[in-house]
Each structure stands twice: as structure tokens, then as C-alpha cells.
Amino acid sequence: MSRYKFDRNRKFFPGYKFGGGHWRSVAVQIISKPEIYHGAGFKLRADERVRVQEPLQICLECRSKSKKCDKQLTHIVRVSSRNYFVVYQQDICHNVIYTRHIVIYSCIYVNYVLHLFYNLNLPKMDTRFLLPNKFKLMGWILLVPSTILGLIQLFYLSGSGLKFLDVKMFTIYSGNFAPWGSSSVILGFDKVNFTGTIIGIFFILGAVMVAFAKEKHEDEFIAKIRLESFLWATYINYAVLIFCFLFFYGIGFMYVMIFNMFTVIILFIARFNYILYKTTKQLKYEKQS
């Protein structure tokens, strides 16, 4: 542990003078020298009593100026080193320094978020919020037909529905593409088609049942796979969505939006069941040997 003391009168950032004695002294332990980006300073381990300068508070999620110790402060953080002072004293154009700060603090933020992810201590999943195992079969019975019907409706009937499902229905907002156009209905009754609604509701109910029904032997290992699959599905979904944002426009993007309503849960179901299948397959090999 070495004590890192900031000079009272020196400005730490251009245009920003920080006051208040208790922000200044920082007990730090140098772990490694900067290696990723220049001027980002040393990697430091802060002890519980450490107070960090304001911009770093953002990535520490601590805003209070109280003297209470913050749990978050025990994380490893990048604390800027003296390089800042050097840069500042050399009187380089302020804009350059600001840009550097933006870059560096973005890096610090990303670094901190990644750090949190690596140390993600997921609590044991409470199985109270899962549905009973019976729902799984029911879910599949709902999910499969509604998927097929949904695809048929979307591609063969091009979004239009069956005639006998035309009903007058209370709507919060109903209208065509131009928002608040003359034909739109707000908080009133409008003639709508129920085909898509029914298929959509069945699909969601089915998918939720399949996804959140307990396995026959629900335990901590399954819970772990479940959580991992969720993270994975969300990542993949949004990665695909970014791709679609870039390469689909107009009516094509509308189709992307329609599909994207359902993809997270589908990806989750696919990945979760795949991992389960893989581990069960390993089990069979184990038996043979």
C-alpha cells in the first residue's frame, strides 16, 4: 500500500478544480503499469477507505459525498496517474486533452462494466418463479401450431387475416402508418382483424410456458444453464438486430421488427435445450464406457 496524495492547489482536469479535503488522499496499491492505452495510468487496487475523483465516481456508481464506505470502492479501478499533470503542465491545446479524457474515461467505464461482468455473482435462481413441469408439454402444443400459423399468415396472407375474425374492438390507438392521421382512432372502437392477435397471444403463452416450465429435475446446474442461456440469447438477439438495422430498410425493416418481437425467447429456448441435450448426450457416452 502506498499513499497517493493529490496536491491541494493543482487542477486535476482542465477547467475543473476539485475541492474538499476528503477527496484527495487515496491509498492505492499499484498492480501493473499501463499497457492498453497511453496515459491511462496505473491499475490500482483501492482499499475500502478510498475516495476517488469525481469522473471515476461514474464508473464506481457512487455519487454520494458521504463519508460512508461504499462497497463498490473495493473493486479494482483505474485511477489516473500523474501523466495528466504532465500533459496539463505542458500546456497542450485544451481540446486535445478533453478528447483524450473522453476516450480514457470511456475506456475506464467499459473496463469497469467488463469487470462487473467477469465477477457477476449470480444469485441462486429461485425456482418459485418457474412454472410446474406439466406446462412444458402444454407450451409446446401451443407454440408449434401458432408458429406455423404465424408464418403462414405473414407470408401467404401477407399480414391480412381471416374474414370471420373481423371484430369491433376497443383500441388505445389504431391507425395506419402516418401517425395521428385522419383515419386513426384513439381510445375508441375500431374495426380490427383478430387473426394476428390470437396467433401472437398463443405464441407468447406457449413460448413462455416452454421457456419457464421447470425441468423434471430442476437444480442449481440447470439454473445456471438457464441464466447463461438468457444472457447469450439477449446478446445474440441484439447483435442480429444491429445487423438488421444496418441492412434492412422500409417494409423489410417492419418484417425484422415483427420477427424481433419473438426472437429473444426463441433463441433462449433453442440454446437452453441444446445445452441440456448436449449434457444428456455426454451422459449416454458415460454409461457405455
Place this chain on the structure above:
Amino acid sequence: MKNSLKVERAIKDITQEELAKVIGVSRQAINSIELGKYVPSTILALKLSRYFGKSVNEIFKLEETD
């Protein structure tokens, strides 16, 4: 983390499935622990140690990379 679950199981002459049933977890969990793909919770580790009549340290060992 290394573990000697497979050895302990062989000593007791019990299959993965039977062990899973006794401990009250899925077969996949036992299998994944043996393959070193899953690190069990403290509760599960203690249950296993109780069943085998050995301390947790004897069944699960830290590796240098941990």
C-alpha cells in the same frame, strides 16, 4: 478446480444416476462436475462430502490457475 468425485464414486460403487438421486440433483449436474465443467455450490459440495464421509478438501482441490 480438480475433483476426485469419479474416484469416490468408484470406491462406493455407485452410478452417476444413483448418486444424483441420493443427493437430490440432476444427473447432468453430477456428470458436469466430474468432467470439470461445472463448479458446484457450497451446499452441493457439502452434501457430497457428507455422503462420501470425507471433507470437501479431499474431494475438491484448487488448481494453480484458480
